[in-house]
Every structure is written in C-alpha cells, then in structure tokens.
Amino acid sequence: MIPLSVPNLKGNELKYVTEAVEAEWVSTGGSFINKFENDIANYLKVEQAVATQSGTAGLHLALNLAEVERGDEVIVPTLTFIATVNPVKYIGAEPIFMDCDETLNMDIDKLEKFCETECYLSDNGLVNKKTNKVIRAVVIVHVFGNMANMEKLMEVATKYNLKVVEDATEALGTYYTSGKYVNKFSGTIGDFGIYSFNGNKIITTGGGGMLVAKDKSLAEKARYLSTQAKDDSLYYIHNEVGYNYRMTNVQAAIGVAQLEKLEEFIHIKKTNYELYKKSIDEIQGLSLLNFNKGTRANYWFYSLLIENDNYGIDMDSLLLNLNENSVQTRPIWGLIHKQSPYLSNQNFEIEKATKYIDNVLNLPCSSNLTREEVLRVTDILKNLKS
Structure with missing residues (x-):
C-alpha cells in the first residue's frame, strides 16, 4: 500500500524524546517546549509562538482573543476540515459559510460581495442584515498548503472591521515570493495564525499545534489562557477561565527534530x-x-x-x-x-x-x-x- 500522507521520522526525533524522558520532563513543562516555540518563531520571523495541544485548541484561543463573543458571527469557508469551524461554536458564536475559488481557498470576491450587499457597518462593527448579529471575524484556510488571496482579504477585513484568523494548519512553510507581503509566511499576515502538527501534516508532533499573533501581548495572553490562566502558580490563583491547551515536552521534542527537516x-x-x-x-x-x-x-x-x-x-x-x-x-x-x-x-x-x-x-x-x-x-x- 502506498499511503496518502504519513510521518517522516528519520531525524533526531528519538534522540530528543530520549533526552526528555531521561530528564523526566514529559508533561507540559520542559526545555523542549520553549525551544520548539523559539525555533518556530525564528523560522516564521515573528516575535513569539505559543505551543498548544492541537491546531483546534489554537483556533479556539484565537477566536477568544479576537473578542468573538456568544451571539456574534464568524465568516468561514465551507470547503475545509470541520475543525476550522467547530471552535466558532465553542465560543457560542455562529458561522456564515463562503464558497471557494479555483484554488479551493475562500472566494474573496464573494466575501467582499457579501459584506457589501448583505451587511452594513455600525458603531459596533459589521452587522448581518439577515440576522442583525455582528460579524467579528473571518477564518481563512490555506487549503492543502496553497496560499489564499491574503492581499485582497486584508483589504476587505480592514474596510469592514473584521479580525483575521489564518488557519495555516496545512501551510507551514508557505510564503509569498512577490507582492505586498513578499517573504511573509502563511499565518503571519492576519491577526492570528494557527499551525497543526497532526500525523499527516508536513511536520508532526503526533498531535499538537502552534499559535502566533500580530500583537505580542495577545500571544502572551494565549499562553496564559492555555495553561489554565494561572496568576499565581504557587497558591493557585486564577482570575480568568483558562484551558488545558499546552503542548507536552515529549511532543515538542519531536517537533524540534521535525522542524530541522x-x-x-x-x-x-x-x-x-x-x-x-x-x-x-x-x-x-x-x-x-x-x-x-x-x-x-x-x-x-x-x-x-x-x-x-x-x-x-x-x-x-x-x-x-x-x-x-x-x-x-x-x-x-x-x-x-x-x-x-x-x-x-x-x-x-x-x-x-x-x-x-x-x-x-x-x-x-x-x-x-x-x-x-x-x-x-x-x-x-x-x-x-x-
């Protein structure tokens, strides 16, 4: 059988995992988590990255930090894996589905038409005429590693006051070679970018994901929320509702080796x-x-x-x-x-x-x-x- 997409684990994976096990740092603390975050940030040319348990967890955090609230709406593609859309429901918001273009990515011309004809701008943001709900964000997916039309999307998002969450879970390593965003990687153009390291992705940690944010303080907030929102880790003080979304050190050890390749x-x-x-x-x-x-x-x-x-x-x-x-x-x-x-x-x-x-x-x-x-x-x- 020739498989569809399986991991390639012929680098330093076993060496680094052994180091993590021998150090007895196998959970959500350890040096490999910090190293993997730093290595990804350096590769993507961003200030910092936040390691998560999955790409889905990263998307959930991004929508939270984009101030999407219960009762809001979020524009999403219909042609994508369902994990792109489910976090919208986690927030208590509702998705609005867009068509794809000939690249399989969201049709940005139709997105613009929808905003122009089916919505109006208010002091509170873009309002859907049909539902009277505010549309807070758009989630764009770089389908199968092919960059979506980010130049046009960012113009539309700026005009209509939409936060942009890039689902780059399939597109780590894809970047522009010309145009306004030359040398910018997928996931680093919008307000938030999310990557996935599932077993079928171009690099894997077995599971796991990564979040990057244009605003450094929001990346730091994502890390805070992903570790149960600990304000005092000694006396267990929590001032917000957090999540158990941190990547493990063993996963990160695999990720460090994979990123090398x-x-x-x-x-x-x-x-x-x-x-x-x-x-x-x-x-x-x-x-x-x-x-x-x-x-x-x-x-x-x-x-x-x-x-x-x-x-x-x-x-x-x-x-x-x-x-x-x-x-x-x-x-x-x-x-x-x-x-x-x-x-x-x-x-x-x-x-x-x-x-x-x-x-x-x-x-x-x-x-x-x-x-x-x-x-x-x-x-x-x-x-x-x-």
Missing part, C-alpha cells in the same frame, strides 16, 4: 508534485491543481481534478480502483454547511465548492514517497482511463 521535506514534496504533474498532464481528463503564482508553497497535498466525460471514470470509481491497486487516496472533506450541526447556518452563493468535492481526489504525498511510487500511481491512472 522541514525545508528538506518541502523540497521532496515539490519534486514529487512536479513529477506527478508531468505524467498526469499526458492523461486526457486529469490534471493536478496548481499552487498559486507569487508564492513558495509547501506542497502539502496534491489535488487531482477529474473530468468525468474526458477521463471516463468518475471520482468514486477512481477512488475504489486506486484502493484496489494499493494506492490510498481520499476525496475532499464533505462541505461543512451540509453537515448536520450546521444545516441551519447561513451560506452565501456556494457553487464551486459543490463542483470540486465531486471531482477532486488527493494523491499520496508523503515526504517518504519515492520516485518509483509516484510513477506507479501515474501508471495506474493511465491504465484505468477508458
């Missing part, structure tokens, strides 16, 4: 993407979605677009055929506005997302993937064409 992983994934693309371009009815120009993507996931009429096999049949040939693939997530917990929430002109979920499969993309395995996958794709 990140640029190598990106190089491998870019090379494999280009090899896939060269072979797939020869197959009528199939194409790989491009990564945006003007960026250095991290090439996390490879998205295969299937034109049923030209290829002769629909997405579901192709998925089954690939699995039968020991190639693990998966479709895009089910659209969130169609999931049971969110059926009553507002959505706006969702069209492209519906098309893409029926026509896109993700191909194996691990940084362990060999040239021979890529060619095996593309040979199967060629042979299956009817």
Whole structure:
C-alpha cells in the first residue's frame, strides 16, 4: 500500500524524546517546549509562538482573543476540515459559510460581495442584515498548503472591521515570493495564525499545534489562557477561565527534530508534485491543481481534478480502483454547511465548492514517497482511463 500522507521520522526525533524522558520532563513543562516555540518563531520571523495541544485548541484561543463573543458571527469557508469551524461554536458564536475559488481557498470576491450587499457597518462593527448579529471575524484556510488571496482579504477585513484568523494548519512553510507581503509566511499576515502538527501534516508532533499573533501581548495572553490562566502558580490563583491547551515536552521534542527537516521535506514534496504533474498532464481528463503564482508553497497535498466525460471514470470509481491497486487516496472533506450541526447556518452563493468535492481526489504525498511510487500511481491512472 502506498499511503496518502504519513510521518517522516528519520531525524533526531528519538534522540530528543530520549533526552526528555531521561530528564523526566514529559508533561507540559520542559526545555523542549520553549525551544520548539523559539525555533518556530525564528523560522516564521515573528516575535513569539505559543505551543498548544492541537491546531483546534489554537483556533479556539484565537477566536477568544479576537473578542468573538456568544451571539456574534464568524465568516468561514465551507470547503475545509470541520475543525476550522467547530471552535466558532465553542465560543457560542455562529458561522456564515463562503464558497471557494479555483484554488479551493475562500472566494474573496464573494466575501467582499457579501459584506457589501448583505451587511452594513455600525458603531459596533459589521452587522448581518439577515440576522442583525455582528460579524467579528473571518477564518481563512490555506487549503492543502496553497496560499489564499491574503492581499485582497486584508483589504476587505480592514474596510469592514473584521479580525483575521489564518488557519495555516496545512501551510507551514508557505510564503509569498512577490507582492505586498513578499517573504511573509502563511499565518503571519492576519491577526492570528494557527499551525497543526497532526500525523499527516508536513511536520508532526503526533498531535499538537502552534499559535502566533500580530500583537505580542495577545500571544502572551494565549499562553496564559492555555495553561489554565494561572496568576499565581504557587497558591493557585486564577482570575480568568483558562484551558488545558499546552503542548507536552515529549511532543515538542519531536517537533524540534521535525522542524530541522522541514525545508528538506518541502523540497521532496515539490519534486514529487512536479513529477506527478508531468505524467498526469499526458492523461486526457486529469490534471493536478496548481499552487498559486507569487508564492513558495509547501506542497502539502496534491489535488487531482477529474473530468468525468474526458477521463471516463468518475471520482468514486477512481477512488475504489486506486484502493484496489494499493494506492490510498481520499476525496475532499464533505462541505461543512451540509453537515448536520450546521444545516441551519447561513451560506452565501456556494457553487464551486459543490463542483470540486465531486471531482477532486488527493494523491499520496508523503515526504517518504519515492520516485518509483509516484510513477506507479501515474501508471495506474493511465491504465484505468477508458
């Protein structure tokens, strides 16, 4: 079986974890947590980063710090993993769902249209005409490591007084190579940025996440809240409701080792993407979605677009055929506005997302993937064409 996306643990992971265990610092204290935070901050060129138990925990903290309150609304994409949206509900707010564009990222033109036609600005912020609720923030996802249109988004967010939370959980290492935000990494442009280190991400800690914030004091507040809001750790004084969201030292030890290999992983994934693309371009009815120009993507996931009429096999049949040939693939997530917990929430002109979920499969993309395995996958794709 060629797996979809699995960890690459061939660096100093065992060495650093052993150091953490031998030092008997295995919980939410220890030197590796501080080192991992500092290393990530240095890599991203930000002042500080805050290690969390998961990307979801980081998103929850970010919405809290963005002053999203119960009864508010938050604009989110429908084409994303549900963990992007669930923290909105944790806060007691409600999501409004936006369509995607041809990159699978949120359609910023439609976002702007929604703000212009369906809302009005008040002294309290952007108000939704339909619900009379204030829209406090927008959560933007850099889908599969492909940078969303942050230049346009930040213009819209500034105009309509929206806080921007970047879900960069799939996009660690992606940055602009031109334009207004040249050399700026995904997650460092909006008010908050969140990263994930689940087992399928480009680097992993087994689980875990990281938060960065444009305002240094808010990053410090995130760390405070993530450690149960301790105002006096000796006498256990807590002046706010906090969370048990701190990463463990063992996780961080793995993360330090993984970060050492990140640029190598990106190089491998870019090379494999280009090899896939060269072979797939020869197959009528199939194409790989491009990564945006003007960026250095991290090439996390490879998205295969299937034109049923030209290829002769629909997405579901192709998925089954690939699995039968020991190639693990998966479709895009089910659209969130169609999931049971969110059926009553507002959505706006969702069209492209519906098309893409029926026509896109993700191909194996691990940084362990060999040239021979890529060619095996593309040979199967060629042979299956009817």
